[in-house]
Amino acid sequence: xxxxRRCGKIGRVQGVVAAGHPLTAEAGADVLRAGGNAVDAAxxxxxxSWATEPLLTGPGAGGYLLVAGPGVAPTLLDFxxxxxxxxxxxxxxxxxxxxxGANQVFHxxxxxVGAYGTPAGLAxxxxxxxxxxxxxxxxxxxxxxxDGVPLNAIQAxxxxxxxxxxxxxxxxxxxxxxxxxxxxxxxPFRSEELARTIERFGxxxxxxxxxxxxAEQVVAHVAASGGTLSxxxxxxxxxxxxxxxxxxxxxxTMLTNPPPSAGGVLISLALARLADRPAPDVSALxxxxxxxxxxRTNDFDVGLAEPGFLERFLAANLGSTTHISVLDAGxxxxxxxxxxxxxxxxxxxxxxxxxxxIMGEEDLxxxxxxxxxxxxxxxxxxxxxxxxxxAGAAQLVIGSAxxxxxxxxxxxxxxxxxxxxxxxxxxxxxPRLHLENGTVYAExxxxxxxxxxxxxxxxxxxxxxxxxxxxxxAICHDPETGTVSAAGDPRRGGxxxxx
Numbered sequence: 131x132x133x134x135r136r137c138g139k140i141g142r143v144q145g146v147v148a149a150g151h152p153l154t155a156e157a158g159a160d161v162l163r164a165g166g167n168a169v170d171a172a173x174x175x176x177x178x179s180w181a182t183e184p185l186l187t188g189p190g191a192g193g194y195l196l197v198a199g200p201g202v203a204p205t206l207l208d209f210x211x212x213x214x215x216x217x218x219x220x221x222x223x224x225x226x227x228x229x230x231g232a233n234q235v236f237h238x239x240x241x242x243v244g245a246y247g248t249p250a251g252l253a254x255x256x257x258x259x260x261x262x263x264x265x266x267x268x269x270x271x272x273x274x275x276x277d278g279v280p281l282n283a284i285q286a287x288x289x290x291x292x293x294x295x296x297x298x299x300x301x302x303x304x305x306x307x308x309x310x311x312x313x314x315x316x317x318p319f320r321s322e323e324l325a326r327t328i329e330r331f332g333x334x335x336x337x338x339x340x341x342x343x344x345a346e347q348v349v350a351h352v353a354a355s356g357g358t359l360s361x362x363x364x365x366x367x368x369x370x371x372x373x374x375x376x377x378x379x380x381x382x383t384m385l386t387n388p389p390p391s392a393g394g395v396l397i398s399l400a401l402a403r404l405a406d407r408p409a410p411d412v413s414a415l416x417x418x419x420x421x422x423x424x425x426r427t428n429d430f431d432v433g434l435a436e437p438g439f440l441e442r443f444l445a446a447n448l449g450s451t452t453h454i455s456v457l458d459a460g461x462x463x464x465x466x467x468x469x470x471x472x473x474x475x476x477x478x479x480x481x482x483x484x485x486x487x488i489m490g491e492e493d494l495x496x497x498x499x500x501x502x503x504x505x506x507x508x509x510x511x512x513x514x515x516x517x518x519x520x521a522g523a524a525q526l527v528i529g530s531a532x533x534x535x536x537x538x539x540x541x542x543x544x545x546x547x548x549x550x551x552x553x554x555x556x557x558x559x560x561p562r563l564h565l566e567n568g569t570v571y572a573e574x575x576x577x578x579x580x581x582x583x584x585x586x587x588x589x590x591x592x593x594x595x596x597x598x599x600x601x602x603x604a605i606c607h608d609p610e611t612g613t614v615s616a617a618g619d620p621r622r623g624g625x626x627x628x629x
Contacts, residue, residue, distance in 0.1 A: 131200070131460075131461050131523065131609060131612070132609075132610070132611060132612035133459065133612050134146070134457070134459050134607075134612050134613075134614050135611070135612045135613050135614065136613070136614060136615075136628050137553065137613045137614060137615040142459075143459070143614070143628045143629060144162045144163060144458065144459045144629040145159070145162040145168065145171065145456065145457055145458035145459050145628075145629045146159075146456070146457055146605055146614050146616045146626065146627070146628050146629065147159050147162070147171055147172075147175055147454065147455070147456050147616075147626065147627050147629075148454070148455045148456075148527075148554070148603035148604060148605055148616045148617060148618050148624065148625075148626050149175050149179070149452070149453075149454045149455075149603055149618060149624065149625060149626075149627075150179065150182075150183050150186065150452040150453065150454070150531070150601055150603065150618065150619075150622050150623060150624050150625075151178075151179065151182040151183050151282070151285075151623055151624075151625060152623075152625035152627070153178055153181075153182045153274060153279060154175050154176075154178045154179045154182050154183065154452075154454065154625070155175065155454075155618065155625045155626055155627035156178075156625075156627045157174045157175050157177070157178035157270050157271065157274075158171035158172060158174050158175030158178075158454065158456055158627065159171070159627035159628060159629040160174070160270065160629075161174040161175075161262065161267065162456075162458060162459075162629035163629045164262070164266075165261070165262070166260075166261055166262045166267075167259070167260070167261050167458050167460065167462055168197070168199070168456040168457060168458040168462040168463060168464040169195075169197060169255055169256070169259040169260050169261075169456075169462070169464050170256070170260050170261055170262045170267060171456045171458065171464070171629075172195065172255075172454050172456045172464040172465075172466045173252050173255060173256055173260065173264075173267050174267040174268075174270065174271070175454045175456070175466075176248070176252060176454060176466055176468060177252070177267060177268055177270075177271035177328060177331075178270060178271045178274055179452055179454070179468070180271060180275065180324065180328065181271060181274035181275040181279050181319065181321075181324065181325075181328075182274060182279050182285075183285065183452050184285075184305075184319050184321075184324075184484065185285070185288045185289065185292060185296075185306075185470070185472070185473060185484075186288070186451060186452040186468075186469065186470060186531065187248070187451075187452050187468040187469065187470050188248070188324075188470050188483060188484055189246065189248055189249055189324075189327060189328075189331070189339065189481075189483050190243075190246045190248070190348075190470060190478075190483045190484055190485040190486050191211075191246060191247075191248045191468050191469055191470040191471075191486055192209055192210040192211035192212075192244075192246055192247035192248060192251075192468065192469065192486065192488065192510075193209055193210060193247065193248060193251060193466065193467050193468030193469060193512065194206060194207065194208055194209065194210060194251075194387055194391065194466070194467055194510075194512055194513075194514050195207040195209070195251060195255050195464065195465070195466045195514065196374060196385060196386070196387070196463075196464070196465045196466075196514040196515065196516055196529075197255075197259055197462070197463070197464050198374075198385055198462075198463050198516045198518065198524060199460065199461045199462035199463050199524060200460060200461050200462065202259065202462060204373075204374050204376070204385050204516070205258075205371050205372070205373070205374070206371070206372045206373070206374040206385075206386075206387055206388060206514070207251055207254060207255055207258075207369055207370070207371055207372075208247075208251075208369065208370040208371075208372055208387075208391070208507060209247030209248060209250050209251025209252075209254070209369040209370075210247055210391065210507050210508060210510050210512070211244035211245060211246060211247060211486055211488040211489075211507070211508055212244055212245040212247070212363070212367060212504075212505050212506060212507050212508070213244055213245075213489065213500075213502035213503065213504055213505065213506050213508060214243065214244050214245055214357070214358050214359040214360065214363045214489065214504060215358050215359070215360040215362065215363055215504045216358060216500065216503075216504060217358045218358075219240070219241040219356060219357060219358045219500075220239060220240055220241050220355070220356025220357065221239070221241070222237035222238070222239055222241050222242055222490050222499065223237060223238050223239040223242075223298065223475070224236070224237050225237070225238055225292075225294035225295055225472075226294070227291050227292065227294075227472070228291060234533075235492065236295070236471070236472045236487065236490060236491065236492075237487065237490030237491070237492070237499070238295050238298060238472065238473070238474050238475045238487045238490055239298070239355070239356070239357075239474060239475060239476075239487075239490070240352050240353075240355035240356045240357030240474065240476055241356060241357050241358065241489065241490070241500075242357075242471070242474045242486075242487035242488070242489045242490030242491075243352050243357050243359050243474050243476060243485045243486060243487065243488075243489065244359070244486060244488045244489045244508065245359060245363040245364055245367045245505075246339075246367075246485065246486055247367065247369065248468055249331060249335075249336040249339040249340070250336045250339070250340065250367060250368060250369045251369045252264075252331075252336075253331075253335045253336035253369075254336075254368075254369035254371075255369075258371075264331065264332050264333075264335060265332045265333055266332075267332065268328050268329060268331060268332030269329075269332070271328050272325045272326075272328040272329045272332070273325070275320070275321050275322075275324040275325035275328060275482070276320070276321075276322055276325035277318075277320070278318030278319060278320030279318055279319055279320075280315075280316050280317060280318045281313055281314065281315050281316065281317055281318070281319060282315065282623050283315055283623070284597065284621075284622055284623030285315075285319075285623065286313070286314055286315035286316075287597070288597070289306060289312055289313055289314075290312070292472055292473070293312060295472055295473055295474075295475045295487075296312060296473075296475070297312070298475030298476075299355075299475050299476060299477070301476065301477035301478075301479060302473070302475050302476065302477045302484065304477070305319075305321060305477050305482070305484065306319070308320075321482040322482075323480060323481055323482035324481070324482025324483070325482070326482075327344070327481050327482050327483060330344070339364070340364045340365055340367055341364070341365050344478075344481055344483075345361065345364045345365070346361070347478050347479070347480060347481060348364070348478050348481070348483065348485070349361050349364065351476065351478045351479065352476065352485070355476055357476075363504060363505070366505065367505075370507075372388050373388065374386060374387065374388055374394075375387065375388045375394050375395070375398050377398040377401055377402060378405070379401045379402075379404075379405050379544075379548065380405070380548050380549065381519075381520050382517050382518060382519055382520070382525065382548060383517070383518045383522075384397075384398070384401060384515060384516075384517050384518075384544065385515065385516045385517075385518065386398065386513045386514070386515040386516075387510075387512065387513040387514060387515075390506070390507050390509055391507070391509060391510050391511075391512065391513065392509040392510065392511055393510060393511035393512055393513035393536050393537050393540075394513040394515070396422040396511075396537045397422075397513055397515070397537050397540055397541050397544075399418075399421065399422055400418040400419070400421070400422050400537070400541050401541070401544070403417075403418045403421060404418055404545070409545075409549040409550065410545060410549065412563070412576075412577060412578060412581060413584075415541075415542070415545075415563065416563065416565055416570065416583075416584070416587075418541075419538055419541075419563070419564070419565035420565055422537060423565060423566055423567070451467060451468070451469035451512060451530075451531030451532060451533070451536070451601070452467070452468055452469070452531050452601065452622070453465070453466070453467045453468075453514065453529035453530055453531055453601060453602070453603045454466045454467075454529075454603060455527040455528060455529060455603045455604060455605045455616070456527070456605075457524060457527050457605045457607055457614060461523060461524060461609075463516045463524040463527045463605075464527070465514030465515060465516055465527050465528065465529045466514060466529070467512040467513070467514045467529045467530070467531070469486070469488075469510070469512065469531070470484065470485075470486045470487075471486050471487040471488050471490070471491050472487055473485070473486065473487055474486060474487040474490070475487075488508055489508075491508075491533070493511065493533045493534045494508045494509060494510060494511075495508075511532075511533060511534055511536040511537055512529070512536060513529065513530075513536060513537065513540055514528075514529040515527075515528050515529060515540055515544070516528075517544065517547070517548065519609055521609060523607070523609035524607055524609075525547075525606065525607055525608075525609065526544065526547050526548075526604065526605070526606055526607070527604065527605040527607075528540060528543055528544065528602060528603070528604040528605070529602070529603060530543075530600040530601055530602040530603070530619075531597075531600055531601035531622060532597075532598070532599060532600030532601060534564075534566060535562075535564045535571075535598065535599055535600045536600055538562065538563065538564045538565070538599075538600075539562060539564075539599060539600030539601075539602050540600075540602065542560065542562055542563070543557045543558060543560075543602050543604055546560055547604075547606060553606055553615040553617075554604045554605060554606040554615040554616050554617040555615065555617040557602075557604060557606070557617070558602045558603075558604050558617040558618070558619050558620075558624075559617070559620065561573040561574060561575040561576035561595070562576055562599040562600070563576045563577070564599060565587070568586060568587055568588060569587070569588050569589070569590050570583055570587050570588070570589050570590065571590045571592065571598070571599070572589060572590070572591055572592065573592050573594070573595055573596065573599060574591075574592065574593065574594065574595075577589075595620065595621050596621060597621045597622050599621060600619070600621065600622075601619040601621055601622030601624060602617075602619045602624075603617070603618050603619060603624055604616065604617050616628075
């Protein structure tokens, strides 16, 4: 493999990181400069994101990590949020959130908290593929949390639209409205407690979060607030290594998130439907988006957890989140997607941990809340993805935030690269569409002038790009020349750092 070269620049690079915040990306690039590999860099970037993107991720979140490259069997590490124990619980608290061109109701409070997976997942990834100890990956993140990170425009916007969550309890108000008013652009998010929690993760690993004093504090606080997360839910939690979906498309192989996650399955279905067509236009794109929406029935969601579901499903149907993408100089690709939902509004005293609200996400419980048995992974749309060329080298490392919009954001970016030869920046910045429940949501320029929607579809036209349409972080690589291009999504303040 030729050495990596930054597109448009002369000279070699040690790798590249695309992430949701400039400091997140830089934390990962620093690790590449220090000799770490793509997985080390992704872990360091993820830890930094707990301070730079505190409303999207954190130690109380969950996610997935996909790794592929020379000498590594492609693997998807599942550390998404699992359903908690059942029992008497407080009512979910509905909060209406406006994205400007669309409104969405999220449900928060203690009953929305599931068993988090981020500490378990990062520790497992480090042990399995990392080359640097966790103790060397945490100091930068802890310092960011301790010193404070001024909110950029995107993070300040997220604080603004999530006001109903961030004023729910005294603990969350202390973290996000320390002076009595919500943090605004330019004001720092700072948490000494979170800094100490990050440092403990570096020295002690995931143990305290699942079987030690941190777990005890979490369970006690959730119980006192009316939730059902139990000590057993945490002590029995473990990251799970899975074989990724491998779908052929235009001579490439797309690796993505397998069941019981939903997003990778639906993206695979869409690509398989498009494989025998010419380069898809808007009509074809809306067609496969409609198919992907229609197949998400009760049987689909229940079946995701069953062995052999993917093979049966594809055979029968073929007739606030943040993402980090990393590619290192050795060709190892790592795609890591994490989410805290919107946060439950519960911050555990003494830890700085804002717990997830995954059990209150309608997108993840389309058949109704609290249907999943304890311990079952919730069916996320998150789909960290790597596209391999015919020789098996990584051509595209990609993933997105954005709830149900994840599947359409990734699909459109993959098509831009593979079918239209777009570079990372062009693919990420292109206007997007999303079809859901009979409504086509569109950014300016996504629909050709004069395009007529099929009967039965309504148009929700946005006036500008919006984080509603996801946050794609992408790296494109030409294995023949070694040139790389990367892009962070401007919709969510994304950034790129080369090492």
